[in-house]
Amino acid sequence: MREVINEEVSVVMVYSAKKRIALPHIISWRSREYRVGKIGYYHSVKVGDTRHHIYELVDKDNSLWFRLNLDSGNLHWMLEAIHDGLAT
Amino acid sequence: MDLQLNYNDPLIMHIDLNSCFAIIEQQANPLIRHKPVAIAAYDTPRGAVIASSYEAKAIGIKLGINVREARLLDRNVIVMMPDPDKYFDAHKRFKKVLLNYTNEVTPKSVDEFVIDFAGSPAVRQGQSLVDVGMNIKQDIRVALGEYVTVNIGIGTNRFLAKLAAGLHKPDGLDVITADNLRDVYSKLELIDLPGINRRYQARLNMEGIYTPLQFLDAPMMTLKKQVFKSVCGYYWYLRLKGHEIDDVDYGRKSFGQQYALGDKTTDRQQLARLLMKLSEKAGRRMRRDGYVGHGIHFWLNFENRMYWAKGRKTKSGIYATQDIFLNAQKLLNEASIPARVTNIGVTVFNLEPADPVQLGLFDDSRLDSMSLARAADIVNDRYGEFTLVPAIMANMQDVILKRVAFGNVNEL
Numbered sequence: 496m497r498e499v500i501n502e503e504v505s506v507v508m509v510y511s512a513k514k515r516i517a518l519p520h521i522i523s524w525r526s527r528e529y530r531v532g533k534i535g536y537y538h539s540v541k542v543g544d545t546r547h548h549i550y551e552l553v554d555k556d557n558s559l560w561f562r563l564n565l566d567s568g569n570l571h572w573m574l575e576a577i578h579d580g581l582a583t
Numbered sequence: 584m585d586l587q588l589n590y591n592d593p594l595i596m597h598i599d600l601n602s603c604f605a606i607i608e609q610q611a612n613p614l615i616r617h618k619p620v621a622i623a624a625y626d627t628p629r630g631a632v633i634a635s636s637y638e639a640k641a642i643g644i645k646l647g648i649n650v651r652e653a654r655l656l657d658r659n660v661i662v663m664m665p666d667p668d669k670y671f672d673a674h675k676r677f678k679k680v681l682l683n684y685t686n687e688v689t690p691k692s693v694d695e696f697v698i699d700f701a702g703s704p705a706v707r708q709g710q711s712l713v714d715v716g717m718n719i720k721q722d723i724r725v726a727l728g729e730y731v732t733v734n735i736g737i738g739t740n741r742f743l744a745k746l747a748a749g750l751h752k753p754d755g756l757d758v759i760t761a762d763n764l765r766d767v768y769s770k771l772e773l774i775d776l777p778g779i780n781r782r783y784q785a786r787l788n789m790e791g792i793y794t795p796l797q798f799l800d801a802p803m804m805t806l807k808k809q810v811f812k813s814v815c816g817y818y819w820y821l822r823l824k825g826h827e828i829d830d831v832d833y834g835r836k837s838f839g840q841q842y843a844l845g846d847k848t849t850d851r852q853q854l855a856r857l858l859m860k861l862s863e864k865a866g867r868r869m870r871r872d873g874y875v876g877h878g879i880h881f882w883l884n885f886e887n888r889m890y891w892a893k894g895r896k897t898k899s900g901i902y903a904t905q906d907i908f909l910n911a912q913k914l915l916n917e918a919s920i921p922a923r924v925t926n927i928g929v930t931v932f933n934l935e936p937a938d939p940v941q942l943g944l945f946d947d948s949r950l951d952s953m954s955l956a957r958a959a960d961i962v963n964d965r966y967g968e969f970t971l972v973p974a975i976m977a978n979m980q981d982v983i984l985k986r987v988a989f990g991n992v993n994e995l
Contacts, residue, residue, distance in 0.1 A: 497661075497663065533613055535610055535611040535612055535613055535728065536607070536610055536611035536669065536728060538668065538669055538672035538673075539672075540668045540672075542967045543963075543964065543965050543966040543967035543970065544964075544965050544966070545967075549668075549669075551611040551612060553612070553613050553614060557613065557614065559614075560612045560613070560614050560615075578612055578614060578615070579614065580612070580614025580615055580618070581659075581661075582658065582659045582660055582661045582662070
């Protein structure tokens with residue numbers, strides 16, 4: 496089920512100059528590291544003057560979905576929610 | 584003499600995103616793909632389902648039922664609340680793809696577009712619109728994600744294009760021309776036609792019209808004088824034959840906000856707080872678009888299915904949130920509240936451009952309130968919505984969430 500987390504997390508991000516894209520690569524949350532698999536959707540929203548980048552992705556094992564929020568004002572990462580793909 | 588079918592080349596394309604909200608959520612989260620997903624206004628048992636995935640539709644989870652009913656139909660249904668910002672982003676990407684083909688792109692809602700290809704580069708180069716449609720499908724998959732599919736319909740007018748888009752869901756691409764029009768109509772029922780609801784169907788039945796083909800062949804005067812009893816009959820006469828009648832821009836008439844109360848109440852103070860937040864939201868949108876209003880409409884729905892509504896025109900302009908709130912509050916004071924309120928709404932109408940300002944002779948504070956409203960908007964633009972709010976709205980951050988309008992998307 497979907498669970499709201501709203502905790503700051505450590506994230507390794509990779510930028511490809513060739514593809515001109517920046518993507519999260521590894522998420523470190525509650526003493527575990529998750530390698531990023533598929534990026535489902537990326538979008539950004541403005542909160543006042545600050546742009547927030549929202550990444551929705553699954554880990555390499557396809558076992559957990561993450562919603563990450565990068566605050567471009569302070570470059571902090573927030574794990575907003577997770578989902579295991581089940582209803583309950 | 585009867586009007587002929589429209590034999591022109593079909594150059595109108597209608598595109599809609601399949602199960603828009605649900606499919607964008609399934610795109611965003613690969614773990615819920617190919618599973619029943621319901622997007623509900625609230626994820627509580629009485630929250631209304633506003634969109635569902637194809638897998639959910641197949642088991643009867645349709646728009647309008649509540650979360651409890653959806654879970655009774657399938658206990659494994661994944662219920663989610665909407666994420667409007669994500670859908671607005673998808674809408675913008677969708678539009679960007681279409682603008683690569685022609686500038687004549689008209690959004691009809693967050694997930695629907697109409698494109699007029701007359702004079703477009705593709706048509707000038709002699710490209711078939713079916714090929715263009717296939718290219719658009721591919722481009723949308725690249726722009727929005729591999730799981731996102733669209734229905735495309737092509738016709739000589741908007742009505743036929745929309746009808747064609749609905750023929751083979753999901754991921755369809757159909758063309759209706761004068762040559763196959765009768766064949767298409769022969770396989771449909773009246774209720775399958777866009778714009779024909781149960782009441783229109785009953786009216787048509789009363790005049791002996793039971794099928795789309797009988798509707799197509801009905802004389803114009805029968806439709807105008809007997810069935811619709813208005814010019815609408817004439818419009819339907821043209822529309823069904825493939826002539827364009829819906830290429831009309833109605834423009835902005837009002838700004839409204841409404842809210843379905845999670846905690847139903849009869850408490851006027853609580854209603855006033857909600858009213859202030861609705862006023863602020865409507866006012867922000869109205870000021871952003873540069874309008875001032877000259878009328879307020881306020882309404883309440885009650886749990887006994889009764890409603891109360893009243894509108895009033897105003898001499899002075901309504902611009903600031905306080906203007907909206909004070910006028911609506913007067914109407915709230917006049918309202919009788921026989922049962923707990925389930926829905927509340929406010930609308931500003933009689934719009935005119937905010938600049939130049941029309942000052943009243945005895946209205947010496949207008950410029951002050953306009954300046955204050957503009958200053959507050961600048962603060963909220965910079966630091967985020969509801970950073971600076973009237974005191975009555977304190978601690979209301981999570982009340983009245985952002986929502987996606989079903990129709991008009993002019994503000995995106």
